[in-house]
Amino acid sequence: MERVRTPDERFVDLPDFPFGAHYVDVVDPTGGETLRMAYLDEGPSDAEVVVLLHGEPTWSYLYRFMIPGLVAAGRRVIAPDLIGFGRSDKPSHRREYTFARHVEWTRELLFDHLHLSGVTFFGQDWGSLVGLRLVAEHPDRYARVVLSNGGLPTGDEKANDAFLDWQDFSQNAPELPIGRIISGGCVGRLSDEVVAAYDAPFPDESFKEGAREFPKLVPTSPEDPAHDANVAAWISLGAFTKPFLLCFSDGDPITRGGDKKFLRAVPGTKGQAHTTIAGGGHFVQEEKGPELADVLNGFIAATQK
Secondary structure, three states, X not given: OOEEOOXXXXXXXXXXXXXXXXXXXXXXXXXXXXXXXXXXXXXXXOOOEEEEEOOOOOOHHHHOOOXXXXXXXXXXXXXXXXXXXXXXXXXXXXXXXXHHHHHHHHHHHHHHHOOOOOEEEEEXXXXXXXXXXXXXXXXHHEEEEEEOOOOOOOOOOOOOHHHHHHHHHHHHOOOOOHHHHHHHOOOOOOOHHHHHHHHOOOOOHHHOHXXXXXXXXXXXXXXXXXXXXXXXXXXXXXXXXXXXXXXXXXXXXOXXXXXXXXXXXXXXXXXXXXXXXXXXXOOHHHHHHHHHHHHHHHHHHHHOO
16 A cells, blocks of 8 residues: 655644654555554553544644643543544555545554553544444443534435535645645634644645545445444444533534434433533634533543442
């Protein structure tokens, strides 16, 4: 499998990002080749673990304002860079990016290499698509789940116009301006320095094949390759009784209303202190990171046995 790897110097002196990377080699489940996958590992190694999974087209930089509050509360925080993003390797051809591969690569990192259990999972955007599949397929590994601005589409529901517009743009724009896209998904405009930090993993268009492909991998019809696996995941989530918290923002046109299906279908949502994060856009972690960390810490404290 051909791949590119972003030079380390692209990640030097990024604003508010003092975190060093850790790496493992994960195996392509269809061919046996390995790819280097990066992750952050902050806090005491023997503490209760929180996994923060980013989406499209971000990377673990998105969590820089959540990590300090979680670590200060005594948590261990794992924040992977999905293959194709951040400091992880980036396959050079779009056909190499599949939903199933991303689930398996992330599973291998979290369970085969890091041997995590008792996980508090937080996911947003594609972090929820990959992460909820893992929750559904390995529920014994998790203590609780927090979902913000995300979902697990099967393709049976009609995608909304905001997502379809984004999908069309991602495929047809001659250049994919990663940092500007993320700024546009926030309520306030990001500084030039922060925009540049989101651009750091992508020196040129050849590094963006994953970012280009991810919008196409979201199931939008029952014929999608991920349809059956996602339907099976919803069946599993329908039996998930562990605490499940929803904290969507009030300013995201793409996922607005997406929490309602979870409230209907997932038993673990019953009786939880679900909250709306006011003043946050799609990338709510960027603008409301400390508030989200407080929500997670409160949720963990309230649901510990």
